[in-house]
Amino acid sequence: MNDTTLMNPDTVRNTGPQRRDDSRPSFSPYHRRIETHSRATRATTTRSRSISRLARANVSPRPPNYHQANVTHHTALRRRLLEQVPYVPVRKQGDFTPAEPVSFSMNGIPGISVAQAIAEEFTGLDDRDECISSFEGSKILCRVELAGHDLYTSKVNTRRHVAGWTPIFRCKLAKEIGKRMREYVEQVMGGGLDLERVYLTRLIHVSKGSWQPELFYEDLVSPELAA
Numbered sequence: 001m002n003d004t005t006l007m008n009p010d011t012v013r014n015t016g017p018q019r020r021d022d023s024r025p026s027f028s029p030y031h032r033r034i035e036t037h038s039r040a041t042r043a044t045t046t047r048s049r050s051i052s053r054l055a056r057a058n059v060s061p062r063p064p065n066y067h068q069a070n071v072t073h074h075t076a077l078r079r080r081l082l083e084q085v086p087y088v089p090v091r092k093q094g095d096f097t098p099a100e101p102v103s104f105s106m107n108g109i110p111g112i113s114v115a116q117a118i119a120e121e122f123t124g125l126d127d128r129d130e131c132i133s134s135f136e137g138s139k140i141l142c143r144v145e146l147a148g149h150d151l152y153t154s155k156v157n158t159r160r161h162v163a164g165w166t167p168i169f170r171c172k173l174a175k176e177i178g179k180r181m182r183e184y185v186e187q188v189m190g191g192g193l194d195l196e197r198v199y200l201t202r203l204i205h206v207s208k209g210s211w212q213p214e215l216f217y218e219d220l221v222s223p224e225l226a227a
Helices: 003-007 009-015 029-056 114-118 170-188
Strands: 076-081 139-144 152-157 159-161 165-169 198-207 210-221
Touching: 114 170, 114 198, 139 170, 152 170, 165 170, 170 198, 170 210
Parallel strands: 139 210
Antiparallel strands: 076 210, 139 152, 159 165, 198 210
């Protein structure tokens, strides 16, 4: 090769390094494995961070079919009165005039679950902090006698000693009646009623010093029967 050839720019360009063939893959199989692994690592890290946020918020991650699994299309709820044996006083009541019943409702809907009352879950209980002054003395006799079961009675304090004797709050009264219902179901009935579905709607004055809770039970029924 002479000096003219070496100095010719066209010759130099033609004899220089060849351009890469565009048909050649941009990444080798090794590089593709690295890229796939990186994507999987990023996805795992993102999910771990999401779960950490849920844990800090005290929320459990839900499966993809959470809503579908918790929607029931074939059942409805209906409350029925738990009938009690009519009260017949042992002694003459004289000029007994019953006081107004004490009502319990949640957000305007009659009744509070007995289990909620026992657990002091009073969010939504109407007039929860109202003092109940319907009782004559400092104690009443709570009586329960569901049809087909024995009679149960228990005393309930209706006044509390806070800066003197003051009437009991509605929420406290609901809890005390709920506790008596739990004793009745466990000791007299031997179980058989789910307290989550037993609702206390009213406390009714049946005789001097005696009050009886009005109770409903929430059944699962088909939508056709509930309509």
